[in-house]
Amino acid sequence: MKCPACGKENASDAKFCNSCGSPLAFPGNHDVEDHLPFSNQEDERISPRGEGREVYPQDYYEDRPSKSQKKMAVKIVSLLVALAIVCVLGLFAVKTWKRASLEKAATQAMEEGNYQDATVKFQALYKATNQEKYQKQMTEAHALAQDSESLENAKNLLAQGSYKQALQKLLEVRNHNNGIKQEAEKVLTDLQTIVEGKVDAYNMMQDYSTSIQLLNGLLAVAPENESFLAMKTHALSAQTGMNEEKARAETEAKAAEEKAKKEEKEAASRAKQAKASSNIINTFQYVTSGSANVRSGPGKNYRVNYSLDRGAEVYVYDTFYDGTRTWCNIGDGWISYRTLNGEL
Structure with missing residues (x-):
């Protein structure tokens, strides 16, 4: 059957054109001869009783989707919505799983001391x-x-x-x-x-x-x-x-050293005096100082018996050292050796 709108051939029992979607037969009449021709501007739709007809624009059937197309669109939209929900839920599940996994790893790191x-x-x-x-x-x-x-x-x-x-x-x-x-x-x-x-x-x-x-x-x-x-x-x-002991030891050492020096000096002096004394015993000596006191004993603490002038001659019978000076026994008293040899 040829489509009156676009002229394309269709099956004999087709009701709509496969090319443009225009109706090929009116309701209640399936004979080709009963079909009315369509004008270029509008098509006529006859009621079942033929009592009246409505006029539609030529592109009315071209733009109007079929029921199968509507169902297909609804299915596609539903599928897309379902996929979106699944994706959101999947992302949420993955995010939750990652967070749980990360938290577990962090806790384990704490337990292991990392x-x-x-x-x-x-x-x-x-x-x-x-x-x-x-x-x-x-x-x-x-x-x-x-x-x-x-x-x-x-x-x-x-x-x-x-x-x-x-x-x-x-x-x-x-x-x-x-x-x-x-x-x-x-x-x-x-x-x-x-x-x-x-x-x-x-x-x-x-x-x-x-x-x-x-x-x-x-x-x-x-x-x-x-x-x-x-x-x-x-x-x-x-x-x-330790410091106190050291200071005490140093003091004692110094005192001992001074004492040793003093004793050494005194020993040297005694040795000198002893040598001098041994040389003047039983000898004649002469007063060399301005005057010389003759005392009652070998020391300045003894009383003065008399004095001799410079140049007086004396005979030394014995000597005595009192730690400071040597005294000479001249028979009737003691005279300091210093007044005889010129020492002060």
Whole structure:
């Protein structure tokens, strides 16, 4: 059957043109002969009884979609909506799964002591969710990471003998109340034991200055540490005692030295006087001073019996040294040898 609108051939039992969609037969009449021709401007639609007809524009049937097309469009839209819902749900499920997986990994990192890794993961969770709990966990993990690093540094410094620096790192750890604090306390005890051994060794060598210098450095970091304070007190006391003993020993040594010098001088003087005395006994001597007192005994404390003028001759029977001068016995008294040989 030829379409009266576009002239295309269609099947004999077709009701609408496969090309333009125009009706090929009127309702109630399926004979080709009963079909009415369509004009170029409008088509006529006859009622079943032929009592009247309505006129439609020529493109009315061309623009109007069929029922099958409408159903197909509804199915497509429904499918697209369903796919969109599935995608949204899928994205939500993936996002939830990723967050749960990341949270599990962060918790495991905390349990294993990988605090730096845990900090990064909790930070990612906080950025993704903006939840306060992840911010708190991130802060806690960061503090633990810092404490862990300080503790490891303290151990290394202690092994190197840098006791002051090691103590500083340990105090950084102890300022936080977390699980690492107990280990830091143990390392601090080890440090105190090592320092005590060092101080004892210095003290045994009486090198108290080195002991005090070491303890002063540690007390500058921890001024209230009772162990270091006790060691310093002991070292200061020992140093004071040593200094006093040293000063006393030096004083005694100096006195002994002076005494020895004095005794040596006196011995030399006695030897000289003894030699001089031995040379003048049983000899005649002459007064060389302006005048010479003759005393009743060998010493200036004895009374003066009489005086001799310069040039007077005396005979020496014996001599006596009183520690200061030599006295000569001239028979009726004692005269100082100084007045005989020109000494004052």
